[in-house]
Amino acid sequence: METTSVTPCDGTLYERVGGHAALEVVVADLYARIMADDELAPFFTGVNLPRVQGRQVEFFAAALGGPAPYRGPGMKQIHQGRGITRHHFDRVAEHLTEALRAAGAHPAVTAEIIAAVAPLADDIVTKAIE
Numbered sequence: 823m824e825t826t827s828v829t830p831c832d833g834t835l836y837e838r839v840g841g842h843a844a845l846e847v848v849v850a851d852l853y854a855r856i857m858a859d860d861e862l863a864p865f866f867t868g869v870n871l872p873r874v875q876g877r878q879v880e881f882f883a884a885a886l887g888g889p890a891p892y893r894g895p896g897m898k899q900i901h902q903g904r905g906i907t908r909h910h911f912d913r914v915a916e917h918l919t920e921a922l923r924a925a926g927a928h929p930a931v932t933a934e935i936i937a938a939v940a941p942l943a944d945d946i947v948t949k950a951i952e
């Protein structure tokens with residue numbers, strides 16, 4: 823079986839992606855990509871981005887098995903009523919994939935992270951028809 827010391831197959835996804843520092847890089851890049859996307863940027867008009875990015879790092883860290891809990895509001899509470907469609911969710915997931923790739927995450931780790939966030943669509947998407 824092939825093994826590598828750079829991307830061990832054991833440990834939490836949090837560890838395998840590179841811990842807190844790596845997630846800060848990924849989330850900063852994710853928001854740069856979101857704000858450069860004409861279909862997504864309008865959702866974040868007037869939003870305190872540094873604060874939301876900090877929460878996002880906390881959320882991902884906790885969701886991927888990191889040591890600290892996420893203390894913010896739930897996904898449904900945050901996103902309901904914003905008119906987010908499946909299409910918007912998928913675009914964010916694509917930007918997350920690219921941000922992980924750019925940060926050097928192993929493709930298998932990226933795939934596992936995308937699989938881990940996919941079920942969140944049920945709470946984030948509130949508008950069925952575009």
Ligand code: HEM
Pocket residue numbers: 862865866869870874877878881894895900901904906910911912914915939942946
């Ligand atoms: C993987 C999917 C997603 C996750 C894990 C996620 C997670 C989060 C988190 C943790 C926050 C910060 C909560 C807080 O205020 O403390 C947040 C805020 C926000 N999210 Fe998401 N989100 C996702 C997808 C989306 C999508 C698809 C959209 C819209 C296209 C979106 C729009 C927003 C907006 C506008 C805010 C700011 C709310 C505010 O503070 O006014 N999110 N999200």
